[in-house]
Amino acid sequence: MSVQSTIYNTVFKRTSTFALACVASAFFFERGFDLACDTIFNRINEGKLWKDIKEKYAQ
Template sequence: TDDMALAKTVYNLLFRRTSTFAVTIMVGAVLFERVFDQGGDAIFEQMNRGKLWKHIKHNYENEE
């Protein structure tokens, strides 16, 4: 029943008080947004490899 002990510890640390619950939700939302945004950018770049300006600009820049 280590799962129950872990769940009880998490509950007591993060969810028991309204203030810590609110902070936990806000921090979780910020972290989720960062991971989702970076993941979306990585997928977009992978799907468009060779088509984006940063991948082809060397073909059009003057070497002066």
């Protein structure tokens, strides 16, 4: 049994498992993409964000 037939039989054969796989993969992709974008934004703007300069203005 090849990998392709195993994937087909477990995910793509039934509509319910295919829909669940789509929803789960979209959720995890969104979380990963959001984390990556936030990390890139914070690295580009390091030293300019409120969390970096808060001690200068806090009383």
